[in-house]
Structures are given as C-alpha cells and as structure tokens.
Amino acid sequence: QSVLTQPPSASGTPGQRVTISCSGSSSNIGSNTVNWYQQLPGTAPKLLIYSNNQRPSGVPDRFSGSKSGTSASLAISGLQSEDEADYYCAAWDDSLNGLDWVFGGGTKLTVL
C-alpha cells in the first residue's frame, strides 16, 4: 500500500492529452514539493518533473505538472507512442513517524 495514491492505469490515443493524478496528505504533498518520474520498460526511472511543475533540461514541454492542496497531477499532451511507460509521483513525507521519501504506486500509461 503506497502512501501516495495513483490510478494503476491510464490510456490514450496518439495526439491526445492524458492526466495522471497523485493524491496524498498534509504531511507529504500538502507541505512539500512533488516530483514525477518516468520509467520506460526495463529501464531505470528518469526525472520528468521536479518542484511540482519544473521540467529538467531535455524533457519536452508536452509534459507538465501541477499541485493543489494535497493532490498533484501530471499532464501529457500530444501523446506519442514513446510515452508508453510507468509514471511515479514522489514527495517528502514528514509525519510523527519520521521523515521519509514516499512514492505513488505507479501508473502504467498505454498508448492505444
């Protein structure tokens, strides 16, 4: 059971816009920034979005992130076949139990 909640799957056709949600709580998303990672099949995760909505150099502007309250979203516009991957959100979690990095359970994106 992941601390951050993501839908297990999402899909879209080429050219479409899809969004992936990430729901947390006041101890993680509500008080810290959110990062998103893309994991292509058989490869290591890659940073996609950091600090809620910032794109690292080299990430296409088709990818965008947002955050509101205790939830965050990743949007992919102009969907392409190479976007088929698993997507994970992550944030610091600062609770009474300690300070941990927490991840979402991952969303498998299928390009139909």
Place this chain on the structure above:
Amino acid sequence: QVTLKESGPVLVKPTETLTLTCTVSGFSLSNARMGVSWIRQPPGKALEWLAHIFSNDEKSYSTSLKSRLTISKDTSKSQVVLTMTNMDPVDTATYYCARILSSGWSYYFDYWGQGTLVTVSS
C-alpha cells in the same frame, strides 16, 4: 557527465547481510547541494525509498526498515555503501542508487543508476 553505478551480489541467502556499493562520477559527494539515496523496486511493483546520505554526512532511513539499514560514504572513493541485515525473500528487488539534488526548498532524484537485481533465496 553524471553517472551512478550499483554493484553487489546478485544472490543472497535468507538471514544474510546485503552490502551494495554505489560508485558515482561526474560530481563530488562533498558537494553541499547533493546527496545519494538508495531506492528499491520489487519485480512488477512500485518504487520504495530506503535511505539517503548528504555531503555533511546527514543520514536518513526508511521508517519501516530503519533497524536493518546502514548507509555510509567514502568521499575519496566516490562511493556510497548500503548494508541491509537479515535479508528475506521479500527483499528481492532491483536496487537503485540515485543522486539527490537540492534547489531551494526542493529535493529530487535527478540521476539514477541502472539498478542491480538482488535475489534472496536459499
């Protein structure tokens, strides 16, 4: 060019201690804005953070695994070492090391190693 590479055993027996090494290049473990984390991923499952260490030797561990983990670094060798005691088959996973970069109030894993699959079996 920033790279991280994990190394260690591919197979460990239950109850044994796992020792993994992350060798980094392209940056220094003494850089104040940077740290290194260990993250694992069981086959077909989600990512799970294990531990991190920063340049000032500040360390933090997963609350659920804290009693079994130790992280350390050797700046001169550009290596970060993770030990996990009392291994169990449920610890079978791909273990990644990743660089942590801080930017203002934000922290994120900006570079990842390729990962190393560790299987726990007798």
